[in-house]
Amino acid sequence: MIYQENGQLKISYRADQQIFPILQDRWAVLAILALAFAGIPMLADEYLFRAILIPFLILSLAAIGVNILVGYCGQISMGSGAFMAVGAYMAYNAYVRIDAMPLIGALLVGGASATLVGMFFGIPSLRVKGLYLAVATLAAQFFCDWAFLRIGWFTNNSSSGSVSVSNLDVLGWTVSSPLEKYLFCLSFVVVFALIAKNLVRSAIGREWMAIRDMDVAATVIGIRPMYAKLSAFAVSSFIVGVAGALWGFVHLGAWEPSAFSIDRSFQLLFMVIIGGMGSIMGSFFGAAFIVVLPIVLSQLVPALGALVGLSISTAAVSHIEAMVFGALIVWFLIVEPHGLAKLWSTGKQKLRVWPFPH
Amino acid sequence: MSKKIGDVILDVQNISLRFGGVKALTDISFNVREREIRSIIGPNGAGKSSMLNCINGVYQPQEGSIVFRGQTFSQMNSRQVAEMGIARTFQNLALFKGMSVVDNIMTGRNLRIKSNLFMQAIRNPFGIGGAQREEEQHREFVEHIIDFLEIQAYRKTPVGQLSYGLQKRVDLGRALAMEPKVLLLDEPMAGMNLEEKQDMSRFILDVNDEFGTTVVLIEHDMGVVMDISDRVVVLDYGRKIGDGTPEEVRSNDEVIRAYLGTTN
Ligand SMILES: Nc1ncnc2c1ncn2[C@@H]1O[C@H](COP(=O)(O)OP(=O)(O)OP(=O)(O)O)[C@@H](O)[C@H]1O
Ligand SMILES: [Mg+2]
Numbered sequence: 001m002i003y004q005e006n007g008q009l010k011i012s013y014r015a016d017q018q019i020f021p022i023l024q025d026r027w028a029v030l031a032i033l034a035l036a037f038a039g040i041p042m043l044a045d046e047y048l049f050r051a052i053l054i055p056f057l058i059l060s061l062a063a064i065g066v067n068i069l070v071g072y073c074g075q076i077s078m079g080s081g082a083f084m085a086v087g088a089y090m091a092y093n094a095y096v097r098i099d100a101m102p103l104i105g106a107l108l109v110g111g112a113s114a115t116l117v118g119m120f121f122g123i124p125s126l127r128v129k130g131l132y133l134a135v136a137t138l139a140a141q142f143f144c145d146w147a148f149l150r151i152g153w154f155t156n157n158s159s160s161g162s163v164s165v166s167n168l169d170v171l172g173w174t175v176s177s178p179l180e181k182y183l184f185c186l187s188f189v190v191v192f193a194l195i196a197k198n199l200v201r202s203a204i205g206r207e208w209m210a211i212r213d214m215d216v217a218a219t220v221i222g223i224r225p226m227y228a229k230l231s232a233f234a235v236s237s238f239i240v241g242v243a244g245a246l247w248g249f250v251h252l253g254a255w256e257p258s259a260f261s262i263d264r265s266f267q268l269l270f271m272v273i274i275g276g277m278g279s280i281m282g283s284f285f286g287a288a289f290i291v292v293l294p295i296v297l298s299q300l301v302p303a304l305g306a307l308v309g310l311s312i313s314t315a316a317v318s319h320i321e322a323m324v325f326g327a328l329i330v331w332f333l334i335v336e337p338h339g340l341a342k343l344w345s346t347g348k349q350k351l352r353v354w355p356f357p358h
Numbered sequence: 359m360s361k362k363i364g365d366v367i368l369d370v371q372n373i374s375l376r377f378g379g380v381k382a383l384t385d386i387s388f389n390v391r392e393r394e395i396r397s398i399i400g401p402n403g404a405g406k407s408s409m410l411n412c413i414n415g416v417y418q419p420q421e422g423s424i425v426f427r428g429q430t431f432s433q434m435n436s437r438q439v440a441e442m443g444i445a446r447t448f449q450n451l452a453l454f455k456g457m458s459v460v461d462n463i464m465t466g467r468n469l470r471i472k473s474n475l476f477m478q479a480i481r482n483p484f485g486i487g488g489a490q491r492e493e494e495q496h497r498e499f500v501e502h503i504i505d506f507l508e509i510q511a512y513r514k515t516p517v518g519q520l521s522y523g524l525q526k527r528v529d530l531g532r533a534l535a536m537e538p539k540v541l542l543l544d545e546p547m548a549g550m551n552l553e554e555k556q557d558m559s560r561f562i563l564d565v566n567d568e569f570g571t572t573v574v575l576i577e578h579d580m581g582v583v584m585d586i587s588d589r590v591v592v593l594d595y596g597r598k599i600g601d602g603t604p605e606e607v608r609s610n611d612e613v614i615r616a617y618l619g620t621t622n
Pocket of ligand 1: 377380381382400401402403404405406407408409449
């Protein structure tokens, strides 16, 4: 009984309304932050930053955005890749077209542009649900794929649709080494995760969830579906847009529209399903899972093959990866729709009463 | 009982509602006075829930109007209805399943929350932006409701895990959190055992007594209706067939005929 809240009687609503009401959770979060900001920079090598940690952070951020819309507000979206693209390309335009545009300013312009586009493609949600909404958001994906490939203005008339940025700096601090990029992304993720957590535990978060769970009852207590849904689209696509801008600027450096294809939209949706719908922490779990699993499989499968005397090609590994993902998605949808986050909290609940069985 | 029944607060005038060929309500008129408990009874499919849905703006009647505190509406808008102080519980539980008891009831306070999205985004324990203080104030109000409904032990429980009877209480709690002038209750005791019904009747009477809340109650249990109502409207096949005190309604021939074989 080490992890428990006994002796932590909440005597004020403020204490009970803290972001992490249980003391051990607060320590855990502080420990994770210390590890992320101080420990990992000392331990990790360039490969780890570039191939795992930076993509993990940026995709976590995007998954938080998608989770707000899909997990908290219950509005399905298949256009997340498009909103990332809008963030990346509009940040690029702000960066190259406006003199002395600071890096963070450009990234926020990317987010704001994604907000507008997201709200526009969110308008159908006022009339349709489920599959029909999915199709409407899919339109965003196809439209953006087309626009960034065909409309020269967005790519500053580069012939291939490919753009690049360089010399990133924030107030004189250059963001160029993998470690610097990692710290830069980490700061963004921490700030946005905090904002997202604040929103979902406040009045607006309750409106989103109310609309998700029972829209008639929500309307009758005075919640306006239009405001709730469009604000979810706005906040979600802002965060997704910033993540897209970070993906382009910091992770890729140079990119073309295919970096934000429909595959990306699906990948984000899978992260949210596997990580846990309606959980900020689950977004991190989902992103970690999807970033790490292919790497693990690419090591594990050939090794296993070697054990039984088979040599397995890279193509076969990627097929196996797709099958494992497919199976996992189905498994989570059927067995644990609240994803890894739910497994995590069940585990914590067990720990809370440990060593007693109930 | 020494409560003072006031003037007409809600006046339903000649409401007709159709769904394609189905006439759910035909030319219904009745009024509700301040601080009274006004019941609507009738066999299944009589149009009782549809009547509440018209008042709430969930359904839009084709004909008729509704007068609330002197203002006449031919169509009600749900948001506006909520702002004017009309709250509602549902026949089929309509709680927010993914949320805890506290959060469900807190949604009833949402209309009163002034902090905008940005203030909520920067919510912090230092009081900057004011969102945290506001949350605390509303939480305090919600705690009174939780005490009143005797559901303290389930505050943090996801509502889906509660028994049916407790979920009905949370539904009432969410409506009470709006501090309504008029409370519309759609079969709050359906499916309950005797003890649960007694608790629920007590809550309804207490709310009516202590806060002077006007109650419009749909209920099938005639014992409860006759015990706690001031006046009763009887619907049958979308038409009004009786209106008056419990005694008057009980001795109304048409009501007796409509109910033959349908009550038990
Ligand atoms: N949304 C709807 N679409 C079509 N018909 C409807 C709708 N809502 C209600 N009706 C019809 O209107 C009539 C009245 O239904 P209503 O639910 O108001 O009855 P009720 O008196 O509340 O019955 P119960 O005691 O079973 O709750 C019924 O014939 C019902 O089928
Ligand atoms: Mg009904």
